[in-house]
Amino acid sequence: MARPAPARPARAFPLWAGAGFAALLVWSWHGTGVDPAALFGPEGLGQIAAYVRKLFPPDLSAHALRDAASGAVETFAISLIGSLLSVGIAAPLSLLATRTLLYRGILFEGRPPGPGARARRVALYAAGKATLRVLRTIPEIVWALIFVFMVGLGPFPGVLALGFHTGGVLGKLFGEVLEDVDPAPLEALQATGATRFQVLVYGVLPQALPQFVSYTLYRWEVNIRAAAMMGFVGAGGLGQRIHVAISLFHEHQLLTLILAIYLIVTLVDALSAYLRARLV
Amino acid sequence: MYELRGIRKVFAGGEAALDGVSLAVGRGEHVAFVGPSGAGKTTLFRILNLTLRPTAGTLVLDGRDVAGLSDAELRRARTRIGTIYQRQNLVGRLRVVHNVLAGNLGRWSTATALASLVRPRGAEEAARALEQVGMPEKLWARTDELSGGQQQRVAIARVLVQNPDVILADEPVSSVDPSLAVTIVSLLRDLSHERRKTLLMNLHSVELALAYFPRIVGIRDGRIHFDLAPARVTRELLAELYAGHRDDELQLERLQDGTRPFGGACRPLPGFAE
Amino acid sequence: MARGPSAAPVDRFPASPSRSVFPYVFGAVLLASVVFSLREAQVDPRRFVEGEALANVARFVRGAFPPKLSRDFLGLMARPALETIQISVMGTAIAVLIGLPLGLLATSSLTWRGILHERTSRSGRWTLGFVPYALSRATLSVLRSIPEYVWAFMFVRAVGLGPFPGVLAIGVAYGGMLGKVYSEILETMSPRPLETLHAAGAGKPGVILYGLVPQALPNVVAYTLYRWECAIRASAILGFVGAGGLGQQIELSMRMFQFDEVLTLLAILFALVAGVDWISGRIRARLA
Numbered sequence: 023m024a025r026p027a028p029a030r031p032a033r034a035f036p037l038w039a040g041a042g043f044a045a046l047l048v049w050s051w052h053g054t055g056v057d058p059a060a061l062f063g064p065e066g067l068g069q070i071a072a073y074v075r076k077l078f079p080p081d082l083s084a085h086a087l088r089d090a091a092s093g094a095v096e097t098f099a100i101s102l103i104g105s106l107l108s109v110g111i112a113a114p115l116s117l118l119a120t121r122t123l124l125y126r127g128i129l130f131e132g133r134p135p136g137p138g139a140r141a142r143r144v145a146l147y148a149a150g151k152a153t154l155r156v157l158r159t160i161p162e163i164v165w166a167l168i169f170v171f172m173v174g175l176g177p178f179p180g181v182l183a184l185g186f187h188t189g190g191v192l193g194k195l196f197g198e199v200l201e202d203v204d205p206a207p208l209e210a211l212q213a214t215g216a217t218r219f220q221v222l223v224y225g226v227l228p229q230a231l232p233q234f235v236s237y238t239l240y241r242w243e244v245n246i247r248a249a250a251m252m253g254f255v256g257a258g259g260l261g262q263r264i265h266v267a268i269s270l271f272h273e274h275q276l277l278t279l280i281l282a283i284y285l286i287v288t289l290v291d292a293l294s295a296y297l298r299a300r301l302v
Numbered sequence: 303m304y305e306l307r308g309i310r311k312v313f314a315g316g317e318a319a320l321d322g323v324s325l326a327v328g329r330g331e332h333v334a335f336v337g338p339s340g341a342g343k344t345t346l347f348r349i350l351n352l353t354l355r356p357t358a359g360t361l362v363l364d365g366r367d368v369a370g371l372s373d374a375e376l377r378r379a380r381t382r383i384g385t386i387y388q389r390q391n392l393v394g395r396l397r398v399v400h401n402v403l404a405g406n407l408g409r410w411s412t413a414t415a416l417a418s419l420v421r422p423r424g425a426e427e428a429a430r431a432l433e434q435v436g437m438p439e440k441l442w443a444r445t446d447e448l449s450g451g452q453q454q455r456v457a458i459a460r461v462l463v464q465n466p467d468v469i470l471a472d473e474p475v476s477s478v479d480p481s482l483a484v485t486i487v488s489l490l491r492d493l494s495h496e497r498r499k500t501l502l503m504n505l506h507s508v509e510l511a512l513a514y515f516p517r518i519v520g521i522r523d524g525r526i527h528f529d530l531a532p533a534r535v536t537r538e539l540l541a542e543l544y545a546g547h548r549d550d551e552l553q554l555e556r557l558q559d560g561t562r563p564f565g566g567a568c569r570p571l572p573g574f575a576e
Numbered sequence: 577m578a579r580g581p582s583a584a585p586v587d588r589f590p591a592s593p594s595r596s597v598f599p600y601v602f603g604a605v606l607l608a609s610v611v612f613s614l615r616e617a618q619v620d621p622r623r624f625v626e627g628e629a630l631a632n633v634a635r636f637v638r639g640a641f642p643p644k645l646s647r648d649f650l651g652l653m654a655r656p657a658l659e660t661i662q663i664s665v666m667g668t669a670i671a672v673l674i675g676l677p678l679g680l681l682a683t684s685s686l687t688w689r690g691i692l693h694e695r696t697s698r699s700g701r702w703t704l705g706f707v708p709y710a711l712s713r714a715t716l717s718v719l720r721s722i723p724e725y726v727w728a729f730m731f732v733r734a735v736g737l738g739p740f741p742g743v744l745a746i747g748v749a750y751g752g753m754l755g756k757v758y759s760e761i762l763e764t765m766s767p768r769p770l771e772t773l774h775a776a777g778a779g780k781p782g783v784i785l786y787g788l789v790p791q792a793l794p795n796v797v798a799y800t801l802y803r804w805e806c807a808i809r810a811s812a813i814l815g816f817v818g819a820g821g822l823g824q825q826i827e828l829s830m831r832m833f834q835f836d837e838v839l840t841l842l843a844i845l846f847a848l849v850a851g852v853d854w855i856s857g858r859i860r861a862r863l864a
């Protein structure tokens with residue numbers, strides 16, 4: 023007679039979670055009018071094939087190429103300056119979003135801030151976090167709309183939009199990196215009599231910098247795609263030209279522009295991978 | 303120099319790491335702390351270097367209760383206390399030269415500190431300190447590429463640059479080979495002696511402690527077990543101190559074998575006879 | 577080497593190691609690109625204070641407060657809000673359907689290098705594995721390099737307006753990203769458990785099921801959830817090209833200068849994103 027096996031422990035993922043997930047899928051399927059028949063049926067496929075045929079061949083006339091090239095360069099410029107601006111926004115704000123630099127952790131063990139000072143610092147932290155959250159919750163394109171409204175058309179509002187949204191994203195990531203650094207070296211630096219700023223510069227930043235660079239490069243890859251989109255609301259770059267080409271039914275030119283996006287995006291991905299390997 | 307009264311430290315949600323430590327250390331005195339792992343030696347040093355605040359008790363440094371120090375005064379006081387940490391606590395991504403020169407941070411202005419990261423200020427000073435610990439060639443190496451023992455020596459070099467009044471060395475020789483351990487302990491002792499610095503050292507090796515220090519403090523379970531001159535530290539006392547800690551008991555057995563490898567060095571320093 | 581009036585014997589100190597030229601080249605190139613890009617992107621902070629800018633900000637802020645909270649408006653917006661969630665869920669599901677098979681094919685250890693990197697000769701089987709590998713890599717690269725809104729545009733042309741093209745756009749673009757990351761997860765996995773299974777006599781399916789899948793699953797699920805968080809933002813954006821969801825409403829209200837509506841819509845989006853982040857975070861925490 024074998025001993026009865028011990029009872030099976032509760033699943034990490036209970037059944038009701040699976041059921042809920044299935045229900046979510048069905049609900050979404052209906053709500054979005056997913057229709058594989060329309061897509062893969064003869065009519066759907068025919069429609070797609072017809073559209074693809076219309077796109078080919080790409081327009082390779084000198085004028086179209088020049089337009090695509092200048093759009094690509096502008097998109098690149100938007101993504102680069104936008105990313106740098108986002109670092110400029112994220113770096114100072116992330117210092118506010120780091121508890122271990124404001125009111126707790128090893129730097130405050132020797133002499134904890136008094137209740138009043140602590141409350142002020144907690145409030146500062148909360149304000150920093152809230153600002154970052156607002157910045158990153160508003161999508162780039164909405165920022166772009168807002169800035170187009172404020173400063174007019176062109177790539178500049180695109181730069182600002184990328185900077186604000188990505189600033190919020192990077193600020194959060196930077197803050198997490200700063201909170202995660204090894205506190206042991208900070209304790210040792212502090213024990214030499216270093217000020218908190220000196221501890222930041224000699225202990226915290228050297229530990230955090232590689233991750234800062236890596237996150238920034240990663241967001242640059244995201245931003246080059248976003249910069250190509252921004253033009254839809256009048257913020258320059260390839261997006262604006264695509265918008266025009268679509269509105270005017272210039273399908274061949276559209277394909278040229280899409281190829282340009284593919285090229286510039288691939289280029290930035292490769293550059294970012296190279297720099298990551300080189301710098302980090 | 304130091305006067306401790308009833309120092310108690312309880313970490314969040316734990317037992318007391320220190321439980322009523324009272325101790326006085328005079329200026330220029332050399333004291334070795336021994337005791338089993340987890341006794342509270344490191345915690346005591348972190349309180350002595352003003353990084354941790356005791357849960358209860360008073361710590362008087364040069365006649366002033368440190369609880370009453372302002373931020374700036376606290377920093378100035380820390381500048382005068384150099385700590386060599388048990389774990390080396392260096393910034394791995396910085397070059398050795400910066401880690402050593404960080405001993406100057408308490409004296410440097412913010413601008414100087416920033417500038418030195420670009421162009422090290424006083425690299426010769428760092429090189430000299432590294433030479434004293436026997437590795438001048440590592441000045442420009444990246445710190446995380448060094449071995450544990452080499453990092454430990456970088457930490458010692460930092461304290462040499464800091465040039466404090468008090469040196470707190472928390473097991474400064476835990477990861478170097480035995481002969482280098484002797485060199486480093488005697489380096490720290492001689493240096494402290496020459497320049498009239500106070501030297502407090504945690505040592506796992508009872509042999510080294512007995513050989514080099516005129517005053518031995520035994521700590522166990524957060525309390526001072528004994529505080530005596532080496533000659534009065536008996537085997538029984540040590541056995542009690544380490545009771546229940548197997549590795550350390552083995553070390554004692556070796557001691558009892560009568561082989562005292564550093565016996566020759568055991569001469570009380572002039573002026574510090576008990 | 578000696579700096580300043582130090583009396584130290586100079587020859588004793590090792591000189592600072594000669595640095596590589598990379599930092600200088602990098603700095604110069606970066607500086608040049610920034611200067612060039614600043615001109616190209618027509619960056620001009622003066623535009624904030626010139627002309628209408630400040631008045632526009634004032635108009636925007638005055639118009640936005642208080643946000644529009646009338647029952648009619650909120651009722652009208654419930655549907656696009658739900659639609660945004662639906663698009664993100666369905667889009668992510670399709671992305672998994674596309675990304676998983678392509679990702680598996682794009683994993684060199686599964687297709688041509690051999691699970692334990694044992695296949696090294698250029699045999700026929702090697703080629704048999706290499707061709708699908710290269711093809712799926714190329715496909716993934718195209719899928720993810722074309723931004724989702726361009727896909728949305730084309731799908732709107734192909735299948736008409738509404739949320740469906742949005743779903744397809746997210747599915748295709750994110751499928752490319754998921755596939756790439758899946759293959760990276762599979763490739764960087766520790767081969768030791770696999771070797772153990774192999775040594776115990778397990779065949780390839782056994783090794784995959786008992787060694788590969790359990791190791792990779794937590795990461796795969798976590799990354800998929802992360803993409804879902806991105807998808808909810810993306811699905812809001814796609815509305816701008818007529819692919820349903822909140823974005824369409826935001827654009828409409830913005831164009832009509834109804835800033836109180838914009839603020840409400842942004843608040844709804846904020847809540848949606850926070851909700852999805854929270855759920856996904858809970859699941860990820862449980863998996864870890």
Ligand SMILES: Nc1ncnc2c1ncn2[C@@H]1O[C@H](COP(=O)(O)OP(=O)(O)OP(=O)(O)O)[C@@H](O)[C@H]1O
Nearest residue numbers: 313314316319338339340341342343344345346388
């Ligand atoms: N940050 C901390 N949080 C909670 N408990 C701590 C912390 N640091 C130390 N302790 C506890 O305090 C006690 C004393 O630790 P301490 O590091 O002072 O021992 P030690 O004498 O230096 O030991 P060793 O010889 O192994 O270095 C231990 O029980 C330890 O677990």
Ligand SMILES: [Mg+2]
Nearest residue numbers: 343344345388
């Ligand atoms: Mg210790």
